[in-house]
Amino acid sequence: MQVLILYLLIWFTGGCFGSFLMVVGLRVPIHQSIVFPRSHCSTCHRTLRFYELIPILSYLIQKGRCRNCQQRISILHPLAEALTGFIFLYTFHTYLFFPKEGLFIIGFISFGIIFIISDIYYQLLPDRLILFFFLWVFLGRLVIHPFPFSIYLFSGFGFFSFFYLLYQFSSTPIGGGDIKLFGIIGLLLGYDLTLVAIMIACLSALLFSFPLLVSKRITSKHPIPFAPFIFFGTILTYFSQDIVTTWFMLGN
Numbered sequence: 001m002q003v004l005i006l007y008l009l010i011w012f013t014g015g016c017f018g019s020f021l022m023v024v025g026l027r028v029p030i031h032q033s034i035v036f037p038r039s040h041c042s043t044c045h046r047t048l049r050f051y052e053l054i055p056i057l058s059y060l061i062q063k064g065r066c067r068n069c070q071q072r073i074s075i076l077h078p079l080a081e082a083l084t085g086f087i088f089l090y091t092f093h094t095y096l097f098f099p100k101e102g103l104f105i106i107g108f109i110s111f112g113i114i115f116i117i118s119d120i121y122y123q124l125l126p127d128r129l130i131l132f133f134f135l136w137v138f139l140g141r142l143v144i145h146p147f148p149f150s151i152y153l154f155s156g157f158g159f160f161s162f163f164y165l166l167y168q169f170s171s172t173p174i175g176g177g178d179i180k181l182f183g184i185i186g187l188l189l190g191y192d193l194t195l196v197a198i199m200i201a202c203l204s205a206l207l208f209s210f211p212l213l214v215s216k217r218i219t220s221k222h223p224i225p226f227a228p229f230i231f232f233g234t235i236l237t238y239f240s241q242d243i244v245t246t247w248f249m250l251g252n
C-alpha cells in the first residue's frame with residue numbers, strides 16, 4: 001500500500017513537471033517568459049486557478065474544456081503530463097540505485113518533451129534550448145560513459161557532419177534543428193545505438209504519415225514535425241539498449 005502511494009506521488013510529481021515542460025515548449029520559442037503571465041486560457045485569456053492546474057485531473061473534471069469560454073483544451077496537455085509522470089515512475093523504478101544516471105535520463109527526456117511540443121506547435125527547435133540540451137548531454141556523458149568518452153564524442157560529431165552534408169548537398173526535407181538534434185543524440189547513444197534510434201524514428205514517422213498522405217490530410221510540401229519521432233526512437237533505444245546490444249552481438 002505504501003509503495004502504491006509512493007508510486008502515485010512520483011507519478012503526480014512527474015505530471016506537474018510535465019505541465020511545466022509544456023509551458024516551456026509553448027513559450028520559449030515565441031520569446032515569452034515562462035513565469036509571467038501566469039497560465040491562462042489561450043482563447044479567453046482568463047488566468048487559471050490552482051485547481052485548474054492539477055495534472056490530468058483538471059482536464060478530466062472539466063471534460064477537456066475551459067471553464068469560462070468552453071473552448072476545447074488540447075489533448076496534448078494531459079498527454080504530456082501523463083507521459084512525463086510515467087517516465088518519472090519508470091526511471092525511478094529502474095534507476096533507483098543509479099541516481100546519477102536516473103537524473104541524466106530525466107533531464108534528456110524533459111528536453112525531449114519540450115522539443116516535441118515546440119516542433120508540433122511552431123515547427124521550430126529554438127537554438128537556446130538546443131544549446132542547453134547539448135550542455136546537459138555533454139556533461140552527463142563526461143560523468144557517465146560505459147564506453148570511452150571519445151567514442152561518444154566522435155559519434156556526435158560524425159552524425160552532425162553527416163546530416164549537415166546531407167542537408168547542404170541534397171533536397172532531403174530535414175530541418176536545421178533536426179541536424180543539431182542528430183549530433184546530440186549521437187553524443188548520447190554512441191554510433192551503433194544512434195543508428196537504431198534513427199531507424200526507429202524514420203520507420204515510425206513513415207507509419208504515422210503514410211495514412212495521412214494517402215487520405216491527403218498532409219501533403220509532401222507540408223512535412224510532419226520530425227522531432228517527436230526522433231525522441232520516440234531515442235528514448236525507446238535508450239531504455240532497451242541491453243536488448244539492442246545483444247541483438248547486435250548476435251549479428252556479428
Ligand SMILES: [Zn+2]
Nearest residue numbers: 041044066069
Ligand atoms: Zn477560456
